[in-house]
Amino acid sequence: MCPNCRAFITTNDKICPYCDAPVGARAVDRRSPADLLGGLIPHARFVTVLILLINTGLFLAMIVFSSRMGWGAGMDFDGRVLYAFGAKYREAILEGQWWRLITAGFLHGGMWHILMNSYGLFIIGSQVEQEFGTDRYLVIYIVSTITGFLASFYWTAAISVGASAGIFGLIGAMIAFGIHEKSPYGSAMQRQYLFWAGINLAIGAFGGLAIDNAAHLGGMAGGFLVAYAAGTPRQSGPQETVWKMAMYAAVGLTVFAFVKWFLWLIANLSAIQ
Numbered sequence: 001m002c003p004n005c006r007a008f009i010t011t012n013d014k015i016c017p018y019c020d021a022p023v024g025a026r027a028v029d030r031r032s033p034a035d036l037l038g039g040l041i042p043h044a045r046f047v048t049v050l051i052l053l054i055n056t057g058l059f060l061a062m063i064v065f066s067s068r069m070g071w072g073a074g075m076d077f078d079g080r081v082l083y084a085f086g087a088k089y090r091e092a093i094l095e096g097q098w099w100r101l102i103t104a105g106f107l108h109g110g111m112w113h114i115l116m117n118s119y120g121l122f123i124i125g126s127q128v129e130q131e132f133g134t135d136r137y138l139v140i141y142i143v144s145t146i147t148g149f150l151a152s153f154y155w156t157a158a159i160s161v162g163a164s165a166g167i168f169g170l171i172g173a174m175i176a177f178g179i180h181e182k183s184p185y186g187s188a189m190q191r192q193y194l195f196w197a198g199i200n201l202a203i204g205a206f207g208g209l210a211i212d213n214a215a216h217l218g219g220m221a222g223g224f225l226v227a228y229a230a231g232t233p234r235q236s237g238p239q240e241t242v243w244k245m246a247m248y249a250a251v252g253l254t255v256f257a258f259v260k261w262f263l264w265l266i267a268n269l270s271a272i273q
Helices: 027-031 044-067 077-084 090-096 100-106 111-155 166-178 184-206 213-230 237-272
Strands: none
Touching: 027 044, 044 077, 044 100, 044 111, 077 237, 100 111, 100 166, 100 237, 111 166, 111 213, 111 237, 166 184, 166 213, 184 213
16 A cells, blocks of 8 residues: 555555655565565564464463472463462562563463463554564563553552553554554554454453453553654654664563563572472
8 A cells, every 4th residue: 555645556656646655665575575484474473473472482381380380281370370470469569570560461371361362462463563663563562561560560469461461552552553644544543443442441341351451451551652652664764773772672671571580480489389
């Protein structure tokens, strides 16, 4: 589609025949035209697939850990497993374990939980990654994970995990995208994601399920604010270096959080048993 008027054009058009705007390569192609691992991972959603792989790896590690500890390895994990792997838990965070605000976003409480969140992340994450680019996408996802579990920390003392805080941050980002994108496409995206947000928040509020709506609202607010400030690469050209540095900082903080978790787990494994 033309980046200016969103009319359908051919890949050979250098000038939009409808609005006369110059047309360059797609943002996805400019970032990297080649797929990875022989085409197994499309570059258009590389970060999304990477996050899904991390989530799945941690889920499998939790199954092994739970089984070896004698706590079972069924469809749902014991709270002790979630705590050991870095779930959001108010008392632990008050003791200085701030890293749980990040690690909790990569954990899931059971098979159904990870399947539902993986589906949502793949669908929504792919679109956010295409519209905002890798740098902004990672900042949005990590910041919204933190703001989501920070909101949960203040709202409830209950243990909480899940990628849905970050997913709601991506929903917030697409709502912000609809505000920036002054076109029928932008308006359609905004309506679609507002509808999705409303439906999922209603399910959390009235569905009788153990859903952490505080994390969802906090994540959506964080994602919206970051995306509204960021804009898209097409809109913000000179700021690309700033967002690349922000991405490095966000990823570095996430890696540091997992290092802190691992050191804590090694030091407290006997106490957890």
